[in-house]
Amino acid sequence: MAKLLYAFSCSVDGFIAGPGGDMSWLTPHLGPDPVVDELIPDIGALLVGRRTFEGDDPHRGTEAEGKAFGGGWDGPQFVLTRRPAPATPGVTFVGDLAEAVEAAKAAAGEKYVNVLGADVGRQCLEAGLLDEILALPVPVLLGDGVRMFDHPGGTTIALEPLRPNWYRVAGPRLV
Structure with a gap:
């Protein structure tokens, strides 16, 4: 069965987006x-937050704008949202996290469901649904923005290293 993977690029100080969700910081990198390149063929579906789906694109102004992994991946996308959305080919809008995860896993088969968006990643962690994390640090400090994981008051989630920058969520899981 498919595993949920939260794979993301982040600044060395832990931000996946700049202030206001700005992704332009990533473009030069x-x-x-x-x-x-090794991961992309192993992704069977995307689970995306609505803000990420509609948000800033580091590929803005290029042929790859609006395409997952800069056009390197194509497949089913499941967007977690409670707001009505216009029909988009290849995209299913789902209002419930558990339903979205179930649908994305079914679509992914034996491959990964790649989670995109800090809020969806956090929700998956809190629900005990996230299996693995791949952090791709970029050599820049942003100082402010959207953190890859934010839990006010703090918490500790154990991660088991699988390979460099790739971890299995070991626990404890948030409740």
């Missing part, structure tokens, strides 16, 4: 990455 896009390019071939052997880890991403």
